[in-house]
Amino acid sequence: MYAVIETGGKQYRVQEGDIITIEKIKAEVGETVAFDKVLVLSDGNDVKVGTPYLDAAVTGSVVEHGKGQKVIIFKYKAKKDYRKKQGHRQPYTMVKIESLTGAAPKKEEAPKAAAAEEKAEVKEAKKVSASMKKDELIAFAKENNIAIDEKATKAVIIEAIEEALK
Secondary structure, eight states: EEEEEEEEEEEHHHHHHHHEEEEOSSTTTOOEEEEEEEEEEEEESOOEEEEEEEEEEEEEEEEEEOOOOOOOEEEEEETTTTTEEEEOOOOEEEEEEEEEEEOOOOOOHHHHHHHHHHHHHHHHOOOTTTSSSSSHHHHHHHTTTTOOOOOOOOHHHHHHHHHHHO
């Protein structure tokens, strides 16, 4: 039995018991991680292919975090006395695959609704800032029924709006 999962922009073919090295994820060592982007799931006889993903999950536990081998980046321009040497070590997470299940855990719809309500509240409580254009400031003042002189400078308009909001 095997599955093809997607994580960190890459695809991995995994089986139970495999230890894979993936891009670093935010999880503590020993913590259980669920991969819900399953592209292919096979049980030996039957192969299920998603369009693009299946309603399945692969779970694993974090074994360790670390850094990969150093990669040397050396740039130079001939006859110009230009040399630049850099190194890079890519962080990774090692995960041991524990189970390949056919059903993914259902995601809750309530947090999405709560997030939409919070965004609506944030738009209502829009703050006046110096980065706003003069036309935007005038429109904001009209929406909030604040009397301002439209011919005034931007700084004067901002001061008038801030005083009215206090």
